[in-house]
Amino acid sequence: MEAEATSAKPDEIKPDETRQAAQAALKTPFAPWRDPAAVPYLRIRNVVKRFGAVTAVDNISLDIHAREFFALLGPSGCGKTTLLRMLAGFDTPDAGSIELDGVDIADIPPYERPVNMMFQSYALFPHMTVEKNISFGLEQERMPKPERQARVEEMLALAKLEQLAKRRPDQLSGGQRQRVALARALAKRPKLMLLDEPLGALDKKLREETQFELVNIQERLGLTFVIVTHDQEEAMTVSSRLAVMDHGQIAQVGTPQEVYEAPQTRFVADFIGDVNLLEGAIAEIGAQGVETGVEGGGLGGVVVTSPDAPAQIRASRIPDHVAAQGVGAAIEVALRPEKLLIEKHDPDAAAMENSAVGVVEDIAYLGDMSIYRVRLPSGRVMKASRTNRQRTLAQTITWEDEVRLSWDAGAVVIVAG
Numbered sequence: 005m006e007a008e009a010t011s012a013k014p015d016e017i018k019p020d021e022t023r024q025a026a027q028a029a030l031k032t033p034f035a036p037w038r039d040p041a042a043v044p045y046l047r048i049r050n051v052v053k054r055f056g057a058v059t060a061v062d063n064i065s066l067d068i069h070a071r072e073f074f075a076l077l078g079p080s081g082c083g084k085t086t087l088l089r090m091l092a093g094f095d096t097p098d099a100g101s102i103e104l105d106g107v108d109i110a111d112i113p114p115y116e117r118p119v120n121m122m123f124q125s126y127a128l129f130p131h132m133t134v135e136k137n138i139s140f141g142l143e144q145e146r147m148p149k150p151e152r153q154a155r156v157e158e159m160l161a162l163a164k165l166e167q168l169a170k171r172r173p174d175q176l177s178g179g180q181r182q183r184v185a186l187a188r189a190l191a192k193r194p195k196l197m198l199l200d201e202p203l204g205a206l207d208k209k210l211r212e213e214t215q216f217e218l219v220n221i222q223e224r225l226g227l228t229f230v231i232v233t234h235d236q237e238e239a240m241t242v243s244s245r246l247a248v249m250d251h252g253q254i255a256q257v258g259t260p261q262e263v264y265e266a267p268q269t270r271f272v273a274d275f276i277g278d279v280n281l282l283e284g285a286i287a288e289i290g291a292q293g294v295e296t297g298v299e300g301g302g303l304g305g306v307v308v309t310s311p312d313a314p315a316q317i318r319a320s321r322i323p324d325h326v327a328a329q330g331v332g333a334a335i336e337v338a339l340r341p342e343k344l345l346i347e348k349h350d351p352d353a354a355a356m357e358n359s360a361v362g363v364v365e366d367i368a369y370l371g372d373m374s375i376y377r378v379r380l381p382s383g384r385v386m387k388a389s390r391t392n393r394q395r396t397l398a399q400t401i402t403w404e405d406e407v408r409l410s411w412d413a414g415a416v417v418i419v420a421g
């Protein structure tokens with residue numbers, strides 16, 4: 005970020021509070037959704053919104069807890085903005101209910117909700133200074149001047165805008181304007197802050213820096229944030245939990261790690277990060293969650309046959325809803341590129357469980373890692389990534405090499421076909 009923006013480190017602002025919060029967080033990880041006694045702050049129940057023939061939001065139910073940083077993630081047109089607008093009160097659900105802090109908000113107009121929404125195209129007032137942009141809403145609310153000034157100063161410090169208070173928007177960079185918009189939206193201290201693609205206008209590097217700042221601000225203010233994004237990396241970086249949306253419905257809700265490591269549908273696996281999908285059929289369902297393939301240990305787990313693998317594929321576990329389909333069911337095997345070991349193939353070696361053999365078609369060198377595109381005899385292309393740490397030790401793999409990809413049973417994710 006710019007030089008003036010880095011002058012105030014979080015520690016310099018409220019050292020004790022920050023440290024205490026960090027220590028508390030170490031002792032008890034923040035996960036109210038795992039506590040059956042915790043009452044959600046926001047309860048969305050069977051909400052539907054139609055526009056003519058389009059069902060933009062199709063029977064969504066979702067609980068969000070106080071102090072969560074919750075992300076709604078999905079492709080363009082899946083209903084993210086529509087859902088956010090109903091939370092803010094700019095649209096009314098056709099069916100279902102929304103409760104905030106135990107109160108049904110159906111009849112509460114937008115300006116009376118403890119909610120603020122920062123729009124995708126946040127327009128700052130062009131003729132007003134940064135300071136004035138932030139204080140404008142407070143003036144409208146008739147907040148007394150001393151309180152208002154204190155609040156504006158607090159917001160300027162929070163968004164690292166102190167040095168820029170007297171500038172007008174046209175004298176700011178894109179990232180600075182974005183911070184003004186955020187400070188303006190937060191000035192009224194909404195309990196629930198809704199952000200619709202807030203970083204969309206920023207370039208990649210600034211975007212990544214700003215993601216961390218957003219999380220910092222959210223944690224320091226102790227507010228509840230719901231952010232909309234179509235960028236999976238962004239959702240994974242900022243959120244405590246996320247909901248993956250598809251065609252107006254929720255495909256999966258979970259922590260970033262849960263959704264990445266255990267996607268429950270093909271759509272989710274494909275949408276969250278890079279993934280290889282192999283077609284297969286369930287051949288055997290054994291004990292779940294055991295260490296499979298360990299020498300001397302029993303072989304449990306799930307056996308899958310696939311036209312893409314020379315021997316069978318074994319997974320340590322299978323989601324209940326897929327297991328319910330039984331032996332013979334068509335499924336897909338999802339494998340992350342970083343879970344694949346890539347080695348030169350020895351044509352004399354026997355076909356190995358959890359492996360596939362193919363030819364290197366393409367290599368992308370990304371500095372810290374390389375991505376190999378490997379074409380299997382079936383025609384399918386697999387992506388395998390390898391970090392470039394052990395430059396001297398690693399065997400050189402190059403174009404046209406025949407390679408073997410292999411993986412652990414624990415890395416195999418089975419999703420419904």
Ligand SMILES: Nc1ncnc2c1ncn2[C@@H]1O[C@H](COP(=O)(O)OP(=O)(O)O)[C@@H](O)[C@H]1O
Binds near residue numbers: 055058080084
């Ligand atoms: N005011 C509207 N009138 C008609 N259709 C709308 C309106 N708002 C949204 N839609 C439609 O609803 C669907 C979801 O839109 P939206 O919530 O904006 O998606 P997202 O924010 O995920 O890109 C889209 O098909 C969109 O065209």
Ligand SMILES: [Mg+2]
Binds near residue numbers: 084
């Ligand atoms: Mg949108």
